[in-house]
Amino acid sequence: MHTADLQVGRVYRQFDSVDAPAIAEERIHVVARMAALASERQVDAVLVAGDVFDLQTVPDRVIRQLFGAMAGYVGTWVLIPGNHDAALAESVWTRAQRLNAIPPNVRVMLEPGVVGLPACQTAVLAAPLTQRHTYNDTTEFFDGVETPPGWLRIGLAHGSVEGILAEDIDSANPISSSRCETARLDYLALGDWHGHKRVNHRCSYSGTPEQDRFRGNQPGYCLIVDLQPGVIPTVEAVRVGRYRWHEIEHAVAVDSDIDLLCARLATFARDDIGQVRVSGRSDLAGQRRLLDAMGRAQAEMRSLSWDVSDLRLMPTAEDIASLKADGYLSEVIEELRAAQADGAADADARVAREALTILCGALASSTVGASSGSVGSSTAAAP
CATH class of the missing domain: 3.30.750 (Transcription Regulator spoIIAA)
Structure with missing residues (x-):
């Protein structure tokens, strides 16, 4: 299984105090769903291509919750830090180690290296980010890594494949578009883009498993990758996001x-x-x-x-009649309608629009209150 950009601990300030915690908590729940799926599919390993945590400063409780959510899959997890949770000298990962929160079946690669999976004769070449931004290709060392003959070679990295972004964008954490060929990789599992994207037949971004922004670039999936020596990988995108x-x-x-x-x-x-x-x-x-x-x-x-x-x-004559707005009020409504006309200054038009909405709403409340005998309805138009 290939996933990335879990962004656990993300804070959603654009939502209210009721919705924000529920949306944030789902980033933990999706890890549990992926663990259950990995167990069900009997995958050989789960590879997480960076940005496991959204911040270095997530609370200790969140760290423990993340690793607790992984318990549904007892096989090997291989995690690398990304730009949000880079492997600094002091980081979320060093805190996780001090908390003794990392289970034995979870390999966190804080330095470039290789994780051997003898049971499936696979070598995972891991390129963690040790700083938030670098302009050197962290996967370059893959080319010189020797692995046992006949073993599958899988790259695990976090960054931007060169040539995909617009030419005028100077992207940090670059990854060579030819890395699969030069490093003889059977598959390159990437993180950084939050949408599922196939780069080529041996390289994919999994995207974030739980959508986290208003962008329709296929978020909400993890990838089940079937690898056989000398065969183009079969990649299945499985929806896990809520x-x-x-x-x-x-x-x-x-x-x-x-x-x-x-x-x-x-x-x-x-x-x-x-x-x-x-x-x-x-x-x-x-x-x-x-x-x-x-x-x-x-x-x-x-x-x-x-x-x-x-x-x-733009109230119609029928609207104005229903509001019982005659005399001066009718004139005010007409002036506010005219102030919204095409060509009016944006600021003036917006003020007129808001004023008209308030006035019509107040008049409507007053009319409904009067017809129903509501006490205090005459004050509804005070604004």
Whole structure:
């Protein structure tokens, strides 16, 4: 099994105090799921290609939880540090050693070297990062490593394969695109990219096993790699992640556009995390329908945030009539509508949009309160 970028101990500051701990804890749970899968598939070893921890400063409790989650697979684990948890003189790994938290079946490679797996006649050539950023290829030593005749050679590294990123990006921790050939590797297991990516027929990024950002680059998998001497590896991507992250940019021009977004929101469930940005224009009824749909979806999902600041609120004559906004209030609403017109300064349009939303909401509350005989409804329009 090939995995990487567990990022255990990550802190999600963009979420509230209820959602953030649950999302962070899933990074431990996914390790337990992979351990169970490794046991079920009877793999010969689990290779973790760096960034096991998200920070050097994760609490001792998190260190113990990580190694506890590995208990479901009693075979060999081989771990290397990545850029987030580099093997510094004092690091999360030295703390793990002092805590005596690392089980006997877990090999943590804090220096470049080879791990022999005699049972499956395989040599794992490990290239840990001993500092956060380096501009030398840490896998270069693979070329000169001798292994027993007939044994499989697997490289384990963390970094960026040269030639994949845009030419103007100066990426740290480079890895030669020809390393499989020059080092005679049967497979090169990589970490650093958080999405599953096949570099060539003998080299892959596994991606993070639990999605951690709004990017659709195939996160949430681990790889089951079947290796035979002289044969191109068979690589199976197995989904192990729980949460699915959705980033939605939605433009509203007509009522049916709101219907489409409401229908999509209704498909999400408790294992979905969403971020929605809505632009365009809507009448008051459409805005109410949209906000109601987002509120209901938020109650069903793990987390949902939305931004409707770029949705221009353009009340119709029917909206204004339903709000019983006549005289001065009607004039104010019309002025705020006009302030959102195309060509208006962004800041002015945004202020007008927010003011119109507040005013219409206050008027709607006042109208509903008055019709139901609610005490204090006259103060609802105070803003």
